[in-house]
Each structure stands twice: as C-alpha cells, then as structure tokens.
Amino acid sequence: MKFKLKIWRQDSAKSKGGMKRYEIDQVSENTSFLEMLDILNEQLVNSGEEPVAFDSDCREGICGTCSLTINGEAHGPSHPAAACQLYMRQFKDGETITVEPFRVRSFPIVKDLVIDRSALDRIVQAGGFVSARTGSAPEANSTPIPKHNADLAMEAAACIGCGACAAACPNASAMLFTSAKISHLAFLPQGQAERSRRVLGMVRQMDVEGFGNCTNTYECEAVCPAEISASFIAKMNREYAVASLRERMGE
Amino acid sequence: MIGSLESRIPDGPLAEKWRKHQNNSRLVAPNNRRRFEIIIVGTGLAGGSAAATLGEQGYNVKSFCYQDSARRAHSIAAQGGINAAKNYPNDGDSVYRLFYDTIKGGDFRSREANVYRLAEVSNLIIDQCVAQGVPFAREYGGLLANRSFGGAQVSRTFYARGQTGQQLLLGAYQALSRQVAAGTVKMFPQTEMLDLVLVDGHAKGIITRNLITGEIVRHAADAVVLATGGYGNVFYLSTNARGCNVTATYRAYKKGALFANPCYTQIHPTCIPVSGQHQSKLTLMSESLRNDGRVWVPKKKNDHRAPNEIPEGERDYYLERKYPSFGNLAPRDISSRSAKEVCDEGRGVGETGRGVYLDFKEAIARLGENTIRERYGNLFDIYGKITGDNAYEKPMRIYPAVHYTMGGLWVDYNLMSNIPGLHVLGEANFSDHGANRLGASALMQGLADGYFVLPYTLPNYLAGQIGKRPAPDHPEFLRAESEVRGRIQHLLDLDGARSVDSFHRELGLLLWDKCGMARNAAGLQEAIERIPQLREEFWSPNGGVSVLGKGETFNQSLERAGRVADFLEFGELMCRDALARDESCGGHFREEHQTAEGEALRDDDNFADVFAWEYQGNGKPNEPILHQEPLHFESVQLATRSYK
DSSP: OOEEEEEEEOSSSSSOOEEEEEEEOOOOTTSBHHHHHHHHHHHHHHTTOOOOOOOOSSSSSSSOOOOEEETTEETOSSSSOOGGGOBGGGSOTTOEEEEEEOOOTTSOEEETTEEOOHHHHHHHHTTOSOOOOTTOOOOGGGSOOOHHHHHHHHHHHTOOOOOHHHHHSTTOOOHHHHHHHHHHHHTSGGGSTTHHHHHHHHHHHHHHTTOOOOOSOOHHHHHOTTOOOTHHHHHHHHHHHHHHHHHHTTO | OOSOOOOOOOOSOGGGHHHHHHHHSOOOOHHHHTTOEEEEEOOSHHHHHHHHHHHHHTOEEEEEOSSSSGGGSGGGGOOSOEEOOOOTTOSSOOHHHHHHHHHHHTTTOSOHHHHHHHHHHHHHHHHHHHHHTOOOOBOTTSSBOOBOOTTOSSOOEEOSTTOHHHHHHHHHHHHHHHHHHHTSEEEEOSEEEEEEEEETTEEEEEEEEETTTOOEEEEEOSEEEEOOOOOGGGGSSSSSOTTOOSHHHHHHHHTTOOEEOTTOEEEEEEEOOOOOTTOOOOOBOOGGGGGTOEEEEESSTTOOSOGGGSOGGGEEOHHHHHOTTTGGGOOHHHHHHHHHHHHHTTOOOSTTSOOEEEEOHHHHHHHOHHHHHHHHHHHHHHHHHHHOOOTTTSOEEEEEEEEEEOOEEOOOTTSBOSSTTEEEOGGGBOSSSTTSOOTTOHHHHHHIIIIIIHHHHHHHHHTTOTTOOOOTTSHHHHHHHHHHHHHHHHHHHOBOSBOHHHHHHHHHHHHHHHSSSSBOHHHHHHHHHHHHHHHHHHHOTBTSBBOOSOTTSOOHHHHHHHHHHHHHHHHHHHHHHHHHOOSOBTTBOBTTSBOTTSOBOOOHHHHOEEEEEEOOOSSTTOOOEEEEEEOOOSSSOOOOOOOO
16 A cells, blocks of 8 residues: 655654654555554665654554644544554545644644653643552442442543543543542542542643643543543532532531 | 572472461561662562552552553453452362462472462452452452462453453552552552673662653662563464563663573463464464354364365364363463464464354353353454454454463572662562463452562661662763663664664564474574574674664663663573473473373473573573572472373
C-alpha cells in the first residue's frame, strides 16, 4: 500500500511547529500504524533527516502512552482502539493521512508528536487513591463486595490514562479520566472513608491544571480506547455536589 | 569480585526461616528514616510498590522511570492473574503446595528459601491489593473468584478480567501517588539510569539522563534499588514494551554486580504469530485461555485446509495426548517446545507454517459464547484487532514468543546483590523462578519483593550506614558522569549509515535462532563469534550506526542506540551462559540433552547451581568469570519434572 503523510513537526516546546509532507510506499496491510511510522523513520534516518518523535511503549493498547491524533480524531478512525492498535488495512490505498499530537493546552508539546501529560498524574496525586498502609490490610474476603459493584468498579478502573478524552473534547475537559478514577473507588467499600476528600481534591486539581468542563458532547466516550462510559461523569458530578454541600455544612 | 556470593539464607526449618530472619534483621528507627535517601529505578509492580511502602515508612525516596508516567511501566500489560495460597476454592492448596509447584515449575533451579518466602507472603499481597481497591473478579456472593493456570492442579489465581497487571499496577501507582502528595517520594519520569556509582565498594548513587532535556544528573543516595524489569527485548521481537531494556542492570554488571543465569529466558506458548519483517513487537494471548481452549494441529503434514474443514479424527491435540494429566495446562516451556516440534515436523498452520490452533469451539458449545466472552472478551478483541479474525468462529492461531526472563542480577536472601547497598527486585533479579516461571507468578514476585520483602531487608543494610551518604560531587560521581557523557558523545560522533533498529533486528534474529527455544553448542559458538563482529560494525566510525540529532535534546534515536549497544554486549553473555550450562532445564533446552521422548534432561550432579558472571571486559582475552552458587535442597526431592 502507498500513503501520503502530513505530520506535525516541532523541534521543542518553545519552537513553532508545522505540518510536513512525506510519502511512503510498499507498506503491507498487516503493518500497524506505528510500524508504518517506524518504517518512515528508518527512511528518514537513511536520508539523513531526523526521525519523527512519537511516543509508544506496550504497543498493545494498555499502557496508554500513544497520543496521536490521526485524520483529526484522537487515536484515529477505528474505535475503540489506541493508536497502536490501528492497522494499515483500515486505511485506503493512496490515502492522505494527517498525524498530529493530542491538542490540549494542559498537555504541552515536547517534540513533534510527543506531549507532556503530567497533569493527569497530578490529578491522581490530589486524591485518586485509598490510604491503605502496606501491611495493615484485613483478610481479603472479610468484606464481600457484590459482583455487580465489583464489575462496575472494574469498568471504571479500566481507564488507560492516555488523555484521548481531553483531546477529543471541544472544551479540553479531562472529566472522563477523572470521573473514572472517582467512580472506581466510590463503588467499593474500601473507597468510602476518603470519598468526599477524593472528589473535592481531584476536581479542584483538574481546574488548576486548566482543563475545561463537560458540556455533554460525548466525544470523550466515542474515542476512549477503554470504552469508559460518560455516565461516570454524571456520577462524579453527583459525588461532587454531595461532597461540596457536606463541606459547606462543615461535615 | 566485589562482596561475596553468600546467599545468607537463615538456618532452621524452611517454614520458619523468614520469620526468624525478620526477627534478627536490624531496624531503622522512625526518626532516623528521614535521614536516608533511597533511589529506586523502575516503577513497575516491584519498584512502584517498594517506593510507596518505603515512603510510607518515612524514608526519602527518589523514584525513576523512563516512561512519561509511573503508571505506564510494563507490568501494566500482564493479563492473566496473580497466584496466592489462599485456598478459597477449598481444593487442597497451601503455602507448601504453591512453594512446591513453583520450585518444580522452575525445574529445581531456584533457591528453596526464597521460593518458600514468596509463597508465604502471597496471601498478604491479595489482602493489600483488595484494601487498595483493586477490583478483582468476584463470585455472586461477593467473595473473591479464582481460576487455574499452567503448572498447577488447584485454582489459586486471582484476576481482574484480562487486565490483572494493569489493576495491580494502578494499585501500586495510586499508593505511590499518595506518597508523592505526602512529599516522601519524588518522581523522576522520563529519566533513564545510565550508570551506577560505587563509593568505597558500596552502591551510593546513579547517573541519569533526562530524556526530555538531555540533562545528565548525578544522584547520591544511601542505597540503590533496581527494579528495571527483564531483558527479553534482546531478541528484538518479544511481548515486552518497546522501551524495555537491559541498560540499568547491565551497567550495574559492568560495575561489578554479578549477572545470574542470563540464559534462562521464557518463551511464552500463546502469542500471536509473527506476520511480517517490519513487525515491531509480539502480542501475548494470556495463558488463561488454555483453561478453555484446546491446542491442536493437523495430523497430516502441509495440510492447508481451513481449520473447520479438518475432521476431529485428523486433528492432533498434542498437549492432551502427550501430557494427559495437565493437558492444555502444561507449563510454558513444555508447551512452547511442543509447538516448535509440531511446526518443525511441517504440521504448523497459517501462512508461515509457524503457528498452532487454540480452539474454543468445544468450550463455546459447553458454556455458551457469553460465558467465554465474559472470561476472555478483551483477549478475543485484541486478537481480532491484530489479525482481523474472529476467534469465536474460527480457532486462534498462536505461536511461542519471548516473554519473560528468569535470569537477572544475582541477589542474596535480602535481595541485595554482591555490591553492598545495591538491591534488585522483581524480574530484574534472578531469584525465584529458576529455569522456568509459572503463569501468574511474575506479578506475585514483583509485589512480594516490593511490598513485603525489601521493606524488611533494606533497613538491615541501612542500619550501618547512617551519615555515610557521599556528596554528589564526590570524585567517583564526577568520573561516572564523564564516562556517561563520553559514551553519548561517541554515539553522536558516529557518522554511520544504518539505523539503530536494523542492528537490533539483526541481533534479535541471531539470538532467536541460536539461543531461543532450542540451543546447541555449535550454534552458540557461532553466535559468540558473530555478536562481537556485529558490535564492531555498530561502533564502526564509518558504515556503523547512525544517530542523528543532539545530546542536549529529546532524542529517541540516541536513547535506543545506548540500549542496543548494551544488548549487543549482553547477548554475548547470554550465549556464554547457555553454552556453559551443558544440560537442559526449564526454558533452557540444549538439544544435546534430551530424553528419548524429547523432554529436557537435567544434570543435577553437575549443574544444580546458580551461574553468576563477573564482568572483566568484552571478548577475548577479557571473558567474564563464572562463579557458582550451589543450590541446596533440604525440603524437596529433586525429581524429574513430569506433567504426564
């Protein structure tokens, strides 16, 4: 297969970037999208041009490292999937493909297609955990958890932390990411003690990082590789309302 | 040699050793803990859990990872589950049985005391993870569910769909995040360790490169912990993440740490087969699939019919035929080798002939498609995305791939290497899995080391080290820094013609061929001759590797070049170890040593030892020195491993 590529190139966080055109030929349809970029990079190295910087690690859709906007969509045209799970057979022969990084103000560009998502780590540090000191845990089966709740918690916990939700959102909101963690822990008895503190801390950090708010466009849910449901955002809003009311009442 | 090769296993009965050791180990008082700085490299299950726990205890921890977030370490990709001896299914499990299965699974090439301790703390791990909110699978009554895994006749594996590694890692990451917020742990993401610094023979710091800015930094500490994973990517194609590398442990080896059993590599039987030359990685299909899937190939050679057209009578369910009591759940090394055998006979399936079927037809008929979807849905989806095939309708095609490495830096019972102060955890050490690791044991070991072993053994070292932390401008630090800078400059100065990946691919193919699922002396000799040539080509001032860009910026070619340069040295060490170990055991199958039925033939009289290699330089006449630690078996009888 043959493709025309338009790829975002930017030297560093401070420099100005722009789209650059490349062509690539003789790509097998079983090549993954990232392998196609590997082949392009090999060509660039052979011709003395610096390869395109892009992030990837596990290449099986679980580590959440990939951060490509392909043809204007976070993670590309095939959902649910991370960019590393795309194969060239999903594109038309001869197609022009544009490749950009996730575009979110809170994810500054490091170089070319690589971005800085440390904002997401800081949201988790603001309360996305259960304070369970190592060695102090009770016997695991001492607290039964209804299967339904455990399953719901798992659905929320499946988030891979890629940030595609924020990239797809017209408001650059990270609410799908944040609500997934809040919901995961709110569904479980272990998460109850810090339930209020958690939602207040994480939502406030989300604002500090400059992410926008949700206006129900559901773009986040549409691109999420882990199929996290936007209904968790509604759950987070309820959790936040209750917690802030309690806070105001001095509870 | 620095330090000693003494395993420091406490005496006394097996079941009392760990308790006794804990009681006799030195402690650091709470008010002294904040005086210590601990460096932990790697944020996977082992490194992440260790950093969180030591932070909770009040130490100052610096935690490093090459990824952009601690949550992305490759433990995240583990699918199937984690073992523990809870015996919730009431099927006869116990700490002893988990210990015995693990030591037998490792083909009697691991230390009894380490493995027993692992089995002992396994139950605490489950308690800890549940308390953190890890959403393990549950029964309708609300209690935890279990499933079975290869190499065991009990159900002792806890799981969270097919994403157990992800959930356990997020548990550790969240505990780590809590400590970052509390100020006890400082995170250094996108930072790579490029050298270990020794002061007066003790590990007292590291040299790192910030992958974003290219800045080289000296970090001094009271102790250094490496939890940097395995070296499977030496084969280029493996199920490891692209960034996984041997650099941290290899540089420690070059500073005097012994590398133990590097030839013990695990080739996982159920991966998606290789499809083309530009493939960048292989994808694992969890072994848990073998609970319900049946492995088969056609009885006839070169049978190109579609699988559904091959009648029952013309199929060979070879694992069930050869190993009736374990069947499709035979251990990984045995299953992989059997797949290679049938493909070598010309009975492999798929375009390349390097594949076997994993068939769910019978399970779907028995349990219904919904049950199968509930158990393995995400795995079937992954398979569909990669191959374009629907495994609910036709059997999966699978083939073995490099997955895990049992070898690693040598450590004693305290998880301390022969270099005082240098501790090594998880896949990066060699200690618990012998010559073959059983499924669902890697997660167990990573978390055991990080949550429940190191926090007890590290104070034993630290107690004697109060006030001994050197300043980061100590001459040893300056020397190490200038070596690191020199090496980077050397790579950038090479005006070569070949990409880093092309060297890596060539090395990988060579190792897969000569030091993969089956090895022999002639092939290993060949590799030992070829690798130094390849290294020379890599470093050649003209025609060698091409590293574009600058050192003081984000430069992925430079990162990879440094890692591949280390693989080009390490690959030779692996072949030397495989050649020296003139027996077959577990994942190390020497063709010269097999039974009439083609099973691995151990030589306990001569090789019931750990091989630990000491660096002397590269190539002749500076070959590495072999040290041997004899393995003593007091509680188990060395038996021929049988899964028939």
